[in-house]
Amino acid sequence: MGRSPCCSHDAGVKKGPWTEEEDKTLVEHIQKRGGNVGGWRGLPKTAGLNRCGKSCRLRWTNYLCPDIKRGNFTEDEERLIITLHASLGNKWATIATHLEGRTDNEIKNYWNTHIRKKLLRMGVDPVTHQQLPPNQSHHHLPEALLWAAAAASLGGMDTGALMQAQLLQQLLRTIGSNNDATNLVANLAAANAVLNSSGSMVPNLLLQDQMNCLQPGYLCNTSNFAEQHVVQQHLTNDTSPGTSSFAAAEQAGQLCNTAASFAPHDAAPQLPAQEFACLLEPMTELPDLCSLESDSFWKEILEDSYRL
DNA sequence: AATTTGGTCAACCGCGTTAGC
DNA sequence: GGCTAACGCGGTTGACCAAAT
Structure with missing residues (x-):
């Protein structure tokens, strides 16, 4: 036999936006363990959260982790994202490893909402980084x-x-x-x-x-x-x-x-x-x-x- | 003032990969 | 080696907000 079923299949597991109370519970639980999560699957139960382990991981890595840098992207970061995307494509997690304090999700969102549109406005294909044909x-x-x-x-x-x-x-x-x-x-x-x-x-x-x-x-x-x-x-x-x-x-x-x-x-x-x-x-x-x-x-x- | 439209971003979903059995 | 579940990643969704009409 393999591993036991994923907690996400459990009925009654809460979804949607996290409350302040849930955030506090998750942060305190992880900090109590010195930042060592162990396994995400078992975390909700031991922490007392009615959430899927997957949801906990996402909340921590994308929002609650103290290493995350908040705020606008700098010009240097933007240039680096464009340069890395040109050679890596949509490898957001890999790109994120080159930008300290930025998550893959944050970079992906920033690309889709800012950079992609700017490139298109300039007639540059955001996928290939090549100039678009005049008719496009x-x-x-x-x-x-x-x-x-x-x-x-x-x-x-x-x-x-x-x-x-x-x-x-x-x-x-x-x-x-x-x-x-x-x-x-x-x-x-x-x-x-x-x-x-x-x-x-x-x-x-x-x-x-x-x-x-x-x-x-x-x-x-x-x-x-x-x-x-x-x-x-x-x-x-x-x-x-x-x-x-x-x-x-x-x-x-x-x-x-x-x-x-x-x-x-x-x-x-x-x-x-x-x-x-x-x-x-x-x-x-x-x-x-x-x-x-x-x-x-x-x-x-x-x-x-x-x-x- | 009410409604519509567009932008942003946190969170979820689904799939490919990794790893336990 | 094959099966199966956990994990991690990228794509997508939807709630929220602000600007435009």
């Missing part, structure tokens, strides 16, 4: 604008950096079995091979004087999640040879806000697509990814991924 994009904006908006929202990266990130994600998936951070350069070289074989090209961002011809007022929109300090960080720490300067990040941010102001639901007048076409520079080749190895931002992302 919410805004039908020119490709370069969508890239720039997504890039700005991912923390002030420019368009080229975002494309590199996505290619990097693909690379990390393929080298997932190779858990060795010392091969960083070798794997970046492999990424170069991928880039070269795919003939990847990125559009240049707009020049500053070209930006000036756009309408004023787009800087006030804060719907994107590129916090100013992240951009400032680029200004002070920008040693990344693979990305352009702070000016480019700022332009990307401006583009993001511009994109928002041209959203169909917005009252702002829409510019015809050809107005944007004249603003785009000819395509340029991606830089050598090996050069990114010296950049702390990229190095961190790579090494984090190796640790997963």
Whole structure:
């Protein structure tokens, strides 16, 4: 014979929201045992709770556990979630292990209610992290604008950096079995091979004087999640040879806000697509990814991924 | 002021995995 | 090794609240 039946099959076990009294009983019981739960199945009986063990575990791990950090997600946490989701998918429990004090349930909820919608607004598929085809994009904006908006929202990266990130994600998936951070350069070289074989090209961002011809007022929109300090960080720490300067990040941010102001639901007048076409520079080749190895931002992302 | 709509998040459900027998 | 229940995870639901109409 196997184990005895699960308590959840018991009739009369209470369901629904927990009362303060129940919370107190559960916390006191677990604390009395020095945080050692033992088995969840037997806990309700010994603690004197008319609840399923499963319900007790959920209440403790998602709400009552003292290690849980409450409050809004920070910009850094949001970026980390996006980065981890790009390589792990909906592995919320695994993602949660990389965010101290956050539960899988909390991250999952935050993803579904905030991040997912933001990505969709920017025309980025929240499942694949790839740009949506124009007919599936919410805004039908020119490709370069969508890239720039997504890039700005991912923390002030420019368009080229975002494309590199996505290619990097693909690379990390393929080298997932190779858990060795010392091969960083070798794997970046492999990424170069991928880039070269795919003939990847990125559009240049707009020049500053070209930006000036756009309408004023787009800087006030804060719907994107590129916090100013992240951009400032680029200004002070920008040693990344693979990305352009702070000016480019700022332009990307401006583009993001511009994109928002041209959203169909917005009252702002829409510019015809050809107005944007004249603003785009000819395509340029991606830089050598090996050069990114010296950049702390990229190095961190790579090494984090190796640790997963 | 009443009703509708949309957002948030705690909690439940069901399934795959793990582990006891 | 096969069966079975416990556990853990991801998907989904529904209560609650605030904003919009």
